[in-house]
Amino acid sequence: MAFYVAIFGYVLATVFYLGAMNSAREWMRKAAWMTLVAAFVAHGVDIGWRGVEKVHPGTSVRESLGFLSWIVVGAYLYLSRRDTLVVLGAFIAPLSLIILAAARLSPSGEAMTGLSSLGRIHIASATVGLAIFSLATAVSVVYLLQERNLKKKKFDGLIFKSSAALETLDTLSARLVSIGFPIFTFSMMLGGVWVAQLQQGWNRIEYPISAITWVAFGVLIAGRRLRGLQGRRAALVTIVGFFSALVVLAIYLLRRTMVE
Numbered sequence: 001m002a003f004y005v006a007i008f009g010y011v012l013a014t015v016f017y018l019g020a021m022n023s024a025r026e027w028m029r030k031a032a033w034m035t036l037v038a039a040f041v042a043h044g045v046d047i048g049w050r051g052v053e054k055v056h057p058g059t060s061v062r063e064s065l066g067f068l069s070w071i072v073v074g075a076y077l078y079l080s081r082r083d084t085l086v087v088l089g090a091f092i093a094p095l096s097l098i099i100l101a102a103a104r105l106s107p108s109g110e111a112m113t114g115l116s117s118l119g120r121i122h123i124a125s126a127t128v129g130l131a132i133f134s135l136a137t138a139v140s141v142v143y144l145l146q147e148r149n150l151k152k153k154k155f156d157g158l159i160f161k162s163s164a165a166l167e168t169l170d171t172l173s174a175r176l177v178s179i180g181f182p183i184f185t186f187s188m189m190l191g192g193v194w195v196a197q198l199q200q201g202w203n204r205i206e207y208p209i210s211a212i213t214w215v216a217f218g219v220l221i222a223g224r225r226l227r228g229l230q231g232r233r234a235a236l237v238t239i240v241g242f243f244s245a246l247v248v249l250a251i252y253l254l255r256r257t258m259v260e
Contacts, residue, residue: 002042002043002045002046002049003042003043003046003100003104005038005039005042006039006040006042006043006046006100007097007100007101008039009035009036009038009039009040009042009043010036010039010093010094010096010097010100011097012035012039013032013035013036013039013089013093014090014093014094014097016028016031016032016035017032017036017086017089017090017093018090019032020032020086020089020090021086021087021090029086032086032089032093033077033080033089036073036076036077036089036092036093037077039073039093039096040070040073040074040077043066043069043070043073043096043100044070046066047066047067047070050063056120057123057124057127061249061252061253062103062104062253063103064103064123064124064126064127065099065100065102065103065249065253066099066100066103066104067124067127067131068099068127068130068131068134069095069096069099069100069103069131070096070100071127071128071131071132072092072095072096072099072131072134072135073092073093073096075131075132075135075176076088076089076092076135079135079172087142088138088139088142091138091141091142092135092138095134095138116194116197118190118193118194118197119194121190122187122190122191122194125183125184125186125187125190126184126187126188126191128180128183129180129181129183129184129186129187130180130184130242130245130249131180132176132177132179132180132183133176133177133180133184133213133217133238133241133242133245134242135176136172136173136176136177136180136238136242137238137239137242139169139172139173139176140169140173140234140235140236140238140239141235141239142169143166143169143170143173143231143232143235144232144235144236146166146169147166147231147232150166166231170230170231170234170235173234173235173238174224174230174234177217177220177221177238178221180217181217181218181221184213184214184217185214188210188211188214191210195207205251206247206248206251206252209244209247209248209251210244210245210248212241212244213241213242213244213245213248216237216240216241216244217238217241219237220234220237220238220241223237
């Protein structure tokens with residue numbers, strides 16, 4: 001039941017956020033935020049209940065995706081506790097809805113073999129890192145759209161009116177990446193040890209693609225601190241890094257859902 005409440009909550013929150021982008025009414029913004037809070041709580045209850053049934057985020061790619069969407073929503077709610085960041089919420093609510101629905105309604109597929117405690121920690125930490133990266137990517141997308149509106153002098157657009165300043169968005173994306181990178185690095189290290197323990201070799205395509213994700217965000221952090229990388233270029237690097245992470249997730253999901 002909590003799953004269906006969460007789905008309905010995300011749908012309703014999406015409607016409210018889209019409405020808030022086109023309206024200056026404060027009650028609609030508050031309704032959007034509170035509805036998303038309710039969906040987040042229901043989603044958390046669903047994850048907890050499934051954990052009691054021994055189906056937790058570390059058991060499969062599907063469960064990890066559901067957990068990822070929950071972390072994304074939680075991070076957004078924390079960031080928007082003072083400023084609702086309406087346009088970002090209009091991205092996050094439907095994105096979480098799609099990820100949760102895809103995770104729970106896709107075929108269960110083949111069970112993951114050799115899943116030790118180390119493997120579970122690796123999957124959980126990777127999921128948290130990617131969730132933070134996904135939020136940073138959403139902020140970067142909003143940045144690019146806002147910049148485009150400014151260049152074309154479209155000051156009456158929905159995104160322009162309901163978004164934050166470019167500097168604020170750039171700073172927020174940078175902070176999110178700086179939080180997610182050490183978590184993702186920790187996950188990569190654990191993953192390397194886990195693969196070595198399984199003795200399955202290093203010839204899977206997802207390993208070099210995961211490395212691309214790590215390198216992209218590492219270069220982004222180094223570029224910001226050493227070269228003053230910011231703005232549009234930083235946003236594009238963020239999107240590229242997250243896209244490679246999505247490719248890895250797609251590979252894992254397809255492999256687990258393939259019927260022998």
